[in-house]
Amino acid sequence: MAEPAARRCCLGWDFSTQQVKVVAVDAELNVIYEDSVHFDRDLLEFGTQGGVHVHENGLTVTSPVLMWVKALDIILEKMKTSGFDFSQVLALSGAGQQHGSVYWKTGASQVLTSLSPNLPLHEQLQACFSISDCPVWMDSSTTAQCRQLEAAVGGAQALSCLTGSRAYERFTGNQIAKIYQQNPEAYSHTERISLVSSFAASLFLGSYSPIDYSDGSGMNLLQIQGKVWSQACLGACAPHLEEKLGSPVPSCSVVGAVSSYYVQRYGFPPGCKVVAFTGDNPASLAGMRLEEGDIAVSLGTSDTLFLWLQEPTPALEGHIFCNPVDTQHYMALLCFKNGSLMREKIRDESASRSWSEFSKALQSTEMGNGGNLGFYFDVMEITPEIVGRHRFSAENREVSAFPWDVEIRALIEGQFMAKRIHAEGLGYRVMPKTKILATGGASHNRDILQVLADVFGAPVYVIDTANSACVGSAYRAFHGLAAETDVPFSEVVKLAPNPRLAATPTPGASQLGAPS
Numbered sequence: 001m002a003e004p005a006a007r008r009c010c011l012g013w014d015f016s017t018q019q020v021k022v023v024a025v026d027a028e029l030n031v032i033y034e035d036s037v038h039f040d041r042d043l044l045e046f047g048t049q050g051g052v053h054v055h056e057n058g059l060t061v062t063s064p065v066l067m068w069v070k071a072l073d074i075i076l077e078k079m080k081t082s083g084f085d086f087s088q089v090l091a092l093s094g095a096g097q098q099h100g101s102v103y104w105k106t107g108a109s110q111v112l113t114s115l116s117p118n119l120p121l122h123e124q125l126q127a128c129f130s131i132s133d134c135p136v137w138m139d140s141s142t143t144a145q146c147r148q149l150e151a152a153v154g155g156a157q158a159l160s161c162l163t164g165s166r167a168y169e170r171f172t173g174n175q176i177a178k179i180y181q182q183n184p185e186a187y188s189h190t191e192r193i194s195l196v197s198s199f200a201a202s203l204f205l206g207s208y209s210p211i212d213y214s215d216g217s218g219m220n221l222l223q224i225q226g227k228v229w230s231q232a233c234l235g236a237c238a239p240h241l242e243e244k245l246g247s248p249v250p251s252c253s254v255v256g257a258v259s260s261y262y263v264q265r266y267g268f269p270p271g272c273k274v275v276a277f278t279g280d281n282p283a284s285l286a287g288m289r290l291e292e293g294d295i296a297v298s299l300g301t302s303d304t305l306f307l308w309l310q311e312p313t314p315a316l317e318g319h320i321f322c323n324p325v326d327t328q329h330y331m332a333l334l335c336f337k338n339g340s341l342m343r344e345k346i347r348d349e350s351a352s353r354s355w356s357e358f359s360k361a362l363q364s365t366e367m368g369n370g371g372n373l374g375f376y377f378d379v380m381e382i383t384p385e386i387v388g389r390h391r392f393s394a395e396n397r398e399v400s401a402f403p404w405d406v407e408i409r410a411l412i413e414g415q416f417m418a419k420r421i422h423a424e425g426l427g428y429r430v431m432p433k434t435k436i437l438a439t440g441g442a443s444h445n446r447d448i449l450q451v452l453a454d455v456f457g458a459p460v461y462v463i464d465t466a467n468s469a470c471v472g473s474a475y476r477a478f479h480g481l482a483a484e485t486d487v488p489f490s491e492v493v494k495l496a497p498n499p500r501l502a503a504t505p506t507p508g509a510s511q512l513g514a515p516s
């Protein structure tokens with residue numbers, strides 16, 4: 001007899017900066033399973049901090065590729081031990097931290113296609129990478145390559161019009177150019193270059209997965225209107241790059257079925273489909289079912305802010321990506337590097353390493369912080385490019401310290417004011433109907449969300465799990481199954497639970513000098 005339909009599910013994965021996470025979503029779009037593996041805590045042998053290694057120059061930031069592979073082994077074993085029924089998985093999709101790149105060594109595809117179900121992946125893939133430490137989105141060591149790329153295509157604005165962004169250090173084309181220039185031998189021994197997202201999809205497929213349009217937009221290589229690689233950009237970065245990247249595909253493409261490795265080792269059904277993986281921010285857009293006019297704020301390792309766009313409006317600040325759920329449309333994104341790790345630092349310095357003490361400071365201080373303002377950038381910020389801590393008293397004098405509770409409110413208000421100011425710089429306006437959808441680890445914190453509502457003067461909503469990239473990936477897997485019949489994403493997710501109201505602006509917030 002057929003299994004009850006309600007038990008069938010799709011899996012959504014997220015290979016993010018600090019962890020690998022997974023959710024299972026059933027056919028009624030309820031989350032029925034959630035798990036994660038945390039790199040610093042669960043994979044101590046790799047010695048990462050916040051999931052990465054910051055090199056001595058302070059600019060180069062990498063993560064070991066085998067750590068990501070081993071994390072997948074561990075999480076699959078955890079699922080198996082917990083009795084998760086893999087035979088019910090109809091399809092899976094996933095997300096990855098954006099911009100990071102993986103370099104598969106010549107011959108790796110042979111290993112991928114002949115995986116033995118008796119061994120974990122990390123034991124079999126050890127010799128498959130020509131670069132063992134992958135550049136990730138926190139890297140800012142490629143300024144020279146950025147200037148070369150902009151010069152090659154006629155300047156920063158020209159590059160932005162073509163690819164959706166001026167040259168950014170973390171964008172993959174510039175990272176590849178650096179590897180080609182500094183390590184040409186490793187580059188020539190590379191048969192395939194994946195993004196973190198398409199790398200993770202390749203692990204499930206047992207063959208190389210293509211890069212999807214949406215995550216591909218974070219490389220400074222893809223023409224976001226034509227959706228093909230820009231020959232000018234490829235040529236400016238490295239030789240033979242097109243063949244190493246493969247052709248990009250629409251984000252809702254089914255890219256194949258899971259490898260027999262997963263069928264034999266874990267009991268996945270042989271026909272279980274793999275839908276192209278995408279970037280974690282595009283996947284979050286899907287998970288939050290963002291609509292035009294809404295604004296999403298992700299408070300993960302990075303803080304990001306993103307919007308649904310009908311038409312691309314490339315500028316010198318921010319990024320335009322292809323939309324992950326509608327190939328005709330786009331999304332705009334702003335990324336702030338000093339997000340959760342900066343909040344953790346101030347928590348450790350001023351609130352005895354405790355989020356509840358941190359919250360007490362937000363509760364006991366007044367909205368507007370008595371005129372005290374602070375901007376905290378311990379690492380070189382992306383939006384805008386600035387470093388250091390800058391505190392200003394009510395009299396507008398730069399000061400070197402604040403009392404502990406004023407410090408905490410200054411940090412959170414400063415972070416959200418910067419988001420609003422930069423979003424307005426992109427042309428975004430808070431309207432009476434505006435909803436803010438919050439996600440990411442810090443969206444668990446109600447007091448932080450209250451400040452977000454006050455600074456934006458708009459209500460803040462959350463979805464039941466802060467893992468919107470995972471949930472969005474599971475939704476995208478359902479969409480991939482249906483997309484062959486042209487069903488729009490909004491139709492596929494119409495039964496999903498509505499976001500829940502988490503904070504409304506405090507009366508009087510808009511009189512406190514919020515930008516207008």
Ligand SMILES: Nc1ncnc2c1ncn2[C@@H]1O[C@H](COP(=O)(O)OP(=O)(O)O)[C@@H](O)[C@H]1O
Nearest residue numbers: 016017018019300301340355440441442444445
């Ligand atoms: N209660 C909380 N208040 C504020 N921040 C929190 C809280 N719980 C978790 N976080 C933050 O969430 C971050 C992880 O967010 P997450 O979205 O899981 O990151 P990523 O997807 O980049 O790995 C942690 O670095 C931590 O600072």
Ligand SMILES: O=C(CO)[C@@H](O)[C@H](O)COP(=O)(O)O
Nearest residue numbers: 016017097098137300301302
């Ligand atoms: O660089 C960006 C977006 O452009 C980052 O948002 C990365 O995608 C990392 O995401 P998190 O792990 O912080 O969610």
